[in-house]
Amino acid sequence: MTLSQEDRAAVESAARQIRIDTVRMVHAAACGHPGGPIGMADFMATLFLRHMNLSPETLHQPDRDRFVLGNGHTCAGYYSILSQKGLFPREELLTFRKMGSRLQGHPHRTPDMGIDFSTGSLGNSLSVSLGMALAAKSNGWDTRVYSASSDGESQEGQIWEAATAAAHYGASNLTVLVDFNNVQIDGHMRDVMDVRDLRAKYEAFGWHALDVDGHDIDAIDAALVAAREETTRPSALICHTLIGKGVSFMEDQPGWHGVAPGDEDARKALAELGIEGAELEAMMA
């Protein structure tokens, strides 16, 4: 099943906004991680627009869906989509990583803005997400728990402790979206520590696991629907992405994992994302 043109356009627009916001936030902070969130933009937009029932109206409903950003360093994109959904003012985005900001360098649990958990240390997220899923099940709630993770985070042993337990407890209300961009801080995964076939690994651990083109909105949406329909097993969506997708000079470049663009690169990146003329000058002012 594919999205209607209108629905797809809405997701594409939100994904583009994640990319633009990420460039601006990391540029303004003069530090941070641009490549990951830009690469994750398509599945984050699909998840938050079409599946997560998080909004200012549902924010304080105990049984609403939950989200844990395991690869917490990619939070610029997470903050962008939360602000796009109206959970806090858009102006606040440019306070990212600055003294006194609610938008910490890695997410800090802030119930009033829909940040459901504190992350930043890789490996901890899937356990926490499982705890949320078990709490929802024990309360008899329909809550779905979504957890973003990454190929790099999959090198942490705790992920596989959690994967074992999630299957054991039949946490079918838990879905992990793994950003598989083949890049980690020290270089390409094949050169540092290859995690190989994560779909096969999750499947062997007893999960419902799918390989997904992480830039194909229809495919991501269909995979999230399939995860929702799964009734006995947790779901792992291995989202194959390109780090920095949409900003040509960042694509597949380990160097853009954790380096902020300077003025010139920020201008170039924003131009590639379709910002031009007076709007570009205003953003760069």
Next chain:
Amino acid sequence: MIATPELAPLFDGVEARKAATRNAYGEALLELGASNPDVVVLDADLSGSTKTKAFGKAHPDRFFNMGVAEANMIGVAAGLASQGKVAFASSFAMFATGKAFEQIRQSVCVPELNVKICATHAGLTVGEDGKSHQMLEDVTIMRVIPGMQVIVPADAVEARQAVLAAAEIPGPVYVRLSRASTPIVFSEDYRFEFGKAAMLRDGGDLAIVAMGVTVAAAIEAADMLSGMGIEARVLNMSTISPMDSDAIESAARDCGAILTAEEHQENGGLGDAVAQAVVRTHPVPMEMCGMNGSFGQSGTGDELLAHYGLDAAGLVARAQQLLKRKQA
């Protein structure tokens, strides 16, 4: 400070009266299970030893055995707590705090969640299992984490009350429990008060500040000292964090010398915690009885406590050294 609560006789005439704090934990969990529907319990394949098993039988829907995976257990407990549960997580102290330190810091204490880590088999009194299982650094690594509240019950009577209190105290709590049966110090009338030291005996020559299984030794040592004409105040410092620094200051002012006793490393443990309070309030000479930078070894609990100078005789010897410094 709680003033002089009623103590139980350490001997019933012939035998020492003993119970294991881990058993009191298991009983307290059953009480909580019946009274508080939000309480959930997690274990890491040691539920028979940590005494969480009875809760699991009574409330299978609220009990999660996570297998031999302590880091994951703490993370899952944090996730449950973030959704309103009061999550008790148990394993041996070595593994609960040692393997899962990072998860305790990042996933429990940073988001300030209601996770209660009740770890058994702490300290030397694990005995024959030896140094791999004798956790002697747990209080150090728990008390340094911002927001972590640390309780070391002196006996089974206090342990039960401390566990019930932990369920009510907001935020993270670490409760240190023992495998071995240890002397019962308190009568059933004793009321544990979180954050308050209890004065078990008063005296003006020195104060012995003890936690856990060494509290009974401190009482016995004070009796022996009294026979030599030396009167010791004995404080049960069952809450290590936050520390009752008023009680420490009073002890320093009133007694002029402080001896600490713990079945734990002196570095970062009770000795250090008391020393911090002493230097900040009223500096006096101090001695510390604890593990002085070594690991333990196999042996019975009593043999080990005696070997490392943590029995009554060991405390008396150090008290005498301390009094020489006080008089110098």
